[in-house]
Amino acid sequence: MSLVFASLDGGLRICVRASAPEVHDKAVEWASFLKAPLNPENPEQYFFHFFVEPEGVFVRDQEKRLLEIDFDKNHLDYERKGHRGKNELIAKALGVAKGARRVLDLSVGMGIDSVFLTQLGFTVIGVERSPVLYALLKEAFARTQKDYLKSYELHFADGLQFLKQNKGLLEVDAIYFDPMYPHKKKSALPKQEMVVFRDLVGHDDDASLVLQEALTWPVKRVVVKRPMQAEELLPGVRHSYEGKVVRYDTYVVG
Structure with missing residues (x-):
């Protein structure tokens, strides 16, 4: 990075x-x-x-410019109303219909997708390698009054190294990866927070290596979030669940 x-x-x-x-x-x-x-x-x-x-x-x-993470203030739409549960594209991509329940999120970022996954009933283990974002997330999880976030497991680590060091040690059904790229738009963030976020995290230049390592894990699926017009991160996408702005490329592993 x-x-x-x-x-x-x-x-x-x-x-x-x-x-x-x-x-x-x-x-x-x-x-x-x-x-x-x-x-x-x-x-x-x-x-x-x-x-x-x-x-x-x-x-x-x-x-x-301000960057803040607060799950209870909900200024970044953490508490999504009217979601479609198991019919959400991200849930389908991760294999909820196939019994997937435990997800490893390799790039938590502001926690928007991770928190949504917990809302959808997934148990999430999150990894964040930006020390500043980790600190903000750690405080937000410690302060939240939302019961469904109390069991969230957050790790400060580089995603690639975390995968290498924990293979076979964690029981997860699917891996989720949302890498940052120069052209990627974090449209869920207000403009000022998006600028600070980009300046803090930079770009995931090793994204393909992270995905390559993730595909060696004993999981059912690995899902990569991509902008609609972006190329596949690696060949071998089995299914692609397309929304209006982003899509979820699914690699079926086992």
């Missing part, structure tokens, strides 16, 4: 900011995790600012 605004050692130009005494310990923990200074004297020198407040955490960039 190529990180925008990253140093040569992979560190983001980010600082942690917190002023309330009651969140000091949490701020120290996240500063250590992000390898970022806490309340630096020169915050204007950092492109991203990770705020730790009593009411939650969020990120702003130098242009004051």
Whole structure:
């Protein structure tokens, strides 16, 4: 993955900011995790600012654009009303009619698809390799009042390495992968959050390698989310479930 605004050692130009005494310990923990200074004297020198407040955490960039994950505020439509349950394209692609119930999501991102999958009744294990997004997700899962999200299992890891290290150790029925590409539009995000999101995560340049490794897992299906006009990530798509903007390419493994 190529990180925008990253140093040569992979560190983001980010600082942690917190002023309330009651969140000091949490701020120290996240500063250590992000390898970022806490309340630096020169915050204007950092492109991203990770705020730790009593009411939650969020990120702003130098242009004051906001990135926040809060499943209960639902500002990103986490609580989808009127969904079609097992008839949703993503559910069909993952093989819900074939008994698929446990899903490994290799690129959680803002958690929009992962949370929707839990709404649809799937048990989801999520992997996110952006440290900032992981921190935002971790806090959001810890704060949520939604019971169906309490059992969500979130891992901070590189998807490719996670696959290699956990093959045969996790019982999942299907793998879901939504890689980032330069041309991909995250239309579910408001404009300002989409800009910050892109700047944080960069592009999944190793997407084909991740998919190649996923196809070696003992699962029934591997599903890749793609823009409608994009080429297949790898040959061998068995079924393609097409929506208006995106499609779900399904590789049948076992």
